[in-house]
Amino acid sequence: MSGIFGVASRTNGMDALFYGTDYHSHLGTEFAGLAVQGNQLDRTIHRISHGQFKNLFYDFYRERSGELGIGVISDYDPQPIVVQARFGTFALVTAGLVTNAQPLGERLVEQGVTFSEILNGRLNQTELVAKLIALKPDPVAGIEHMFDRVEGSVSLLLMMREGIYAACDRHGRFPLALGAGDSTMAAASETCAFPNLGLRVTMFVQPGQIVFFNADGVQDSFVGSGTRKTCSFLWIYTGYPASTYEGVSVEAVRERCGRALARRDPVEADLAAGVPDSGTGHAVGYAMESGLPFRRPLVKYSAGYGRSYIPPSQEVRDRIARMKLIPIEDICAGNRLIVCEDSIVRGTQLKNLTIRKLWDAGAAEVHIRVACPPLMFPCRYNLSTRSVEELAARRAIRALEGQAPDDISAYLDEDGQKYHDMVEWIRRDLNCTSLAYLHLAGMQEAISLPDAGLCTYCWNGQG
Ligand code: SF4
Structure with missing residues (x-):
């Protein structure tokens, strides 16, 4: 970008x-x-x-x-x-x-x-x-x-x-x-x-x-x-909360995504939280809709880490990413947590840097709620370091099918069994209590760009 x-x-x-x-x-x-x-x-x-x-x-x-x-x-x-x-x-x-x-x-x-x-x-x-x-x-x-x-x-x-x-x-x-x-x-x-x-x-x-x-x-x-064909991901993750595109506020969209997630959610919990920083707006919306308190079981320590500072080796990058997010035991211990995330790319950071820390801090349940559908394709309009094979959803499909199938359309049907099998595979891999993604229509409705198109290639290959 x-x-x-x-x-x-x-x-x-x-x-x-x-x-x-x-x-x-x-x-x-x-x-x-x-x-x-x-x-x-x-x-x-x-x-x-x-x-x-x-x-x-x-x-x-x-x-x-x-x-x-x-x-x-x-x-x-x-x-x-x-x-x-x-x-x-x-x-x-x-x-x-x-x-x-x-x-x-x-x-x-x-x-x-x-x-x-x-x-x-x-x-x-x-x-x-x-x-x-x-x-x-x-x-x-x-x-x-x-x-x-x-x-x-x-x-x-x-x-x-x-x-x-x-x-x-x-x-x-x-x-x-x-x-x-x-x-x-x-x-x-x-x-x-x-x-x-x-x-x-x-x-x-x-x-x-x-x-x-x-x-x-x-x-x-x-x-x-x-x-x-405006990039939908700007509202979900890439854009800054205080920005608007075509007059549609990023933060307001994130709140609507969180609200939509909460409306579909049968799970009982004690609090709603976001993975800092980009999950925060989604979590605020979830809390408003569900009536759960918005609390912070994880906070980000940014002081001293420049936002754009990229350390020279993967090992140092991983260590810094691990150091930045700090769990708060008093908020986690014994609580059933709804944790909103903007999206799941590979899933490794969510698993190792967020969910594991919440368990270690004594969370009773960790329910991950994702503000967009499973990512199926790397962006083709931006240079992306991701490959198709790395995406969590594609790893799940490969594991379920025993190979990478040419046709993944069955996994795009959000009411179909294959979609549910895929989400369940990712849930097990992440080691969380439950996992739910916002449906594509819910995300589009949250963005609500009047009489205009959105690029949704990341999710359905159309854009
Ligand atoms: S594929 Fe489309 S929606 Fe996805 S990041 Fe690229 S421009 Fe945005």
């Missing part, structure tokens, strides 16, 4: 750029970058896997000034990319994934286009997008051309001396919002970046739409062709 932020200000926009970009730190762990347009275009990129954004970019932020700026927190490519095109020099940040990057890049190379940002033998997809845009005589034609050529989903911010182009991918998969304040306009993946910068949401960029803005507001808007 990646998050992008851009600002146009009548005065120095560096404060907004620095903090606005930092508010996207939950969306990426590899690289971050800023580009600022003052008297000249300036850019810097750092790896954030070994340090926090605020520390790494503080000097750049303090030493520069400019009215325009773009920033990115990126899970894979170093960005921003700066390119000189025939329509002028521009800086570019992107969020999303070009799934045909390799063949597309090879065709461009045959046509004489060169690439310089190769990392681990892989094309930098932001550079690829920049080169496609630069083939055309103006930015709007270039972005349209890029949309025509790429498969996957790419939202972007393109900064020129005159202002910033904000473009949302043709499926609206990774949303972009515009915000405005007294002397400032901004664009962001996450609207949680706006309130503390004195900005309020003024519009959500529509699928395929390209908007050009400067400090005086939106100067031009080009409606594109597109069919909405």
